[in-house]
Amino acid sequence: MATALTIKTALNYGIGVLSLSSESPKVDTEVLLCEVLQCNRSKLIIDPEQSLSDSQITRFLAFIEQRKLGHPVSYIIGHQDFWTLSLEVNESTLIPRPETELLVELAVSLPVPANSHCLDLGTGTGAIALAIASEKSDWQVLGCDRVADAVALAQRNKRRNNITNVAFIESHWFNQLPEQKFDVIVTNPPYVESNSDYLNRGDLRFEPQSALVAGGDGLDDIRQIIAMASDYLNPQGWLLIEHGFEQSKSIQSLLVAQGFNKVTTKLDYAGHDRVTMAQFGVA
Template sequence: MSNAPLARLVEQGAALLLESSDSARLDAQVLLCHVLGKELSYLHTWPEKIIADEVFVHFIRLLERRQNGEPVAYITGIKEFWSLPLKVSPATLIPRPDTEVLVEQVLACHQQNKLNCLDLGTGTGAIALALASEQPGWQLDAVDFNIDAVALARENARQLKLERVKIYQSDWFKQVAKDKKFEVIVSNPPYIDGGDKHLSEGDVRFEPETALVAAENGLADIITIATGAKDYLADGGSLYFEHGFEQGLAVRKILTGLGYTDAKTTKDFAGNDRITQANWIINKLKN
């Protein structure tokens, strides 16, 4: 196998991953390109190229890690989100395509050139940095309670030249300035129930449980954030959550029960409930 051309290495690597991955061929391609330091197009341009023995050994080691279930993003240290290459680590969740639906919703609903936005539980910084890349006039704060995640998000901001995003450590709102108001607050908080069987399957086995699991059937952090956000939202401001595919109704009820208006849920790319948003109208409480 070490003397095989790149095209053969991809096929043989994919065969090794068939039982451990739903995207075996793509995983093999990404891992091979990672050890080569090349883009995916390189494999199509040079399918007959033979790699050095030490590169082959490195490739095999990465395939073995993937066979054991370790996510490709943790192996390579990089995950693309909103066309931005983000550094990832086991300190953070791996950014997922469905979270791009949240970014799309915010951008579609808020087209003003200037506003204040807060990203709670930023992890890699994916949501805040995606928004910053599209709206250079927005002021974005991004917080996480995990100091390692904060360091990683700051590094991503530096790499992407989006350092105007203010990234700092905070347990939800605790370190956010008391007098600050935001037109938009977004969060992809922990929303999985601790007894969910999916926690022992696939990539999530390697991701930090504190970023995945919440009490009260996965709704505890959503309740905490929705309650606290009322003190930080500007009049008419909007709150956005990513949540589990069966939680749309529950999240709308939480928001409506707390006095939010116009709660609605948007589906992800697979057609499942994924993003719920609502507005906070201060003046209506005075009428």
């Protein structure tokens, strides 16, 4: 291709290359070009004849090549929007998904004390904990993760978004937590079956398997969480679990067997079972 590139020709080139490997070549190209130009997507429409500098061309072509190889767009540009937040992302954590915003919506709508304490298990980027803390300034939110690099990333995202009522610590589920009880526990744990074909598709190929896979039926970590959660919940406290769309019945049974009540599964925006929630210590 020619060394000179305008916005229009860059878009056409990127879309052409990515159409062979990406399910969303146009959106991917636009996001990558906007990152290079440090502009919003409306700029691409308003000023299609603007020329890219040599350094911008080099960076754009490198981005397109990475995406052609399958690397997630969010890892390439190093950030991802979630809720109202802009989050740094890297290969130490999963990329926050739009469907996980349902977990935040449900948590901030719970009938709990105004000064509640909330725990986010397996916090990763800190997305869930930070989103909840941003909406509930009187809550104290604690996020934990077993991966030290993830905890460091979550702490950077706390500073990036200037949210003060949240803290992050290193802990494998409840194992290294301080002696404390919570009004709300939320988690988006690993829930993919170890032999699932999904692990070989799309962005999942590049994301940490330890944050995705949970045994043969995908429920190993969820079983641990449900078995221990009641020891860390205040009376009438809530547990909210994000999970796969075929796992709700099994999770409901686990919760009932552990003494939880008001067990309910909520659908995501695509109509799939996505979050199961339950209350402890009430009839």
